[in-house]
Amino acid sequence: YINKRSIRSINSNQFVFYDYLAGLWEGDGHLWIPKNSHAPSGKKYHPQVDITFGEKEYPLVLKLKSLIGDTIRHKKNNNAYVLTLSSFGDLDRFIKLVNGRLRTPKIIKFLDLINWKNNNYYSESLTCISEPFDTNLLSNSWLAGFIDANGSFDIRINPTRVRFRLEQRKEFLNKSYEPIMKQISQEFNLNLSLSKHNFKSYF
Structure with a gap:
């Protein structure tokens, strides 16, 4: 019985990881973008990128955390771990890693994330590569990430x-x-x- 993600997909070839991460997030990831810029306490809201994993996949969660940050949350009632990216630095890195590598309707939310970034931080304006990535599915590791997710x-x-x-x-x-x-x-x-x-x- 096999139902786990392959850590071997993450190797020294950085582009392999970029495509894999894009497929993984599109398969079982979530993106929350705040409607308000600040909480009532005055704290600045940031978007939040989440990717959910089964408990047995914890070694992969740790590996991904070492590569892209940020925090890991254990949902015991759901037998799951959630890797969360919410700091500006980690969100900016996530955008640059997967931009131009998305293939599904989730690119709509990804565009919202880029717009949020451009509207709140003016040091560097980013452009979403909005056309779905159309290279052959077997030519890179996107499909491996998508399959690992679902x-x-x-x-x-x-x-x-x-x-x-x-x-x-x-x-x-x-x-x-x-x-x-x-x-x-x-x-x-x-x-x-x-x-x-x-x-x-x-x-």
């Missing part, structure tokens, strides 16, 4: 069956995940199907 293997004993499964929500901010999921299925000569769990649709 993929799984299982073995059924009777009848004997080994299965790899990759699921992703149907839409994000009214933009469909079908193009990227169809591209992945075509790479492996498979059919794409639609399923429902708790009244939500997934590819």
Whole structure:
């Protein structure tokens, strides 16, 4: 039974890591951007990038923290760890690492993050590479990150069956995940199907 992320994807080739991180965040990451610039106490709000991991993936969480910062939160009730980036330096680094490497509708939120950065810090204006990354899926490590976030293997004993499964929500901010999921299925000569769990649709 295999259901873990491969630390071997993170090696000395920095571009391998950039693509992997982009796929990992697009697969199971979250971005919160504050509506107000300051809290009632006067503290300045910063956006927050989160990536969620299962408890058994803690070694990978530690490795990622050493590479991109910031904090790790243990959600015991959910058997999960959450890697959080919230300081300006870590957010700025995250933007520069994955900019131009995103392939899914989450690029919409990523653009919001860049706009927030440009509106709040004027030292360096950044431009979002808004066109989805369209290189071959098998030419870099983006797919490895995306699969590590949402993929799984299982073995059924009777009848004997080994299965790899990759699921992703149907839409994000009214933009469909079908193009990227169809591209992945075509790479492996498979059919794409639609399923429902708790009244939500997934590819």
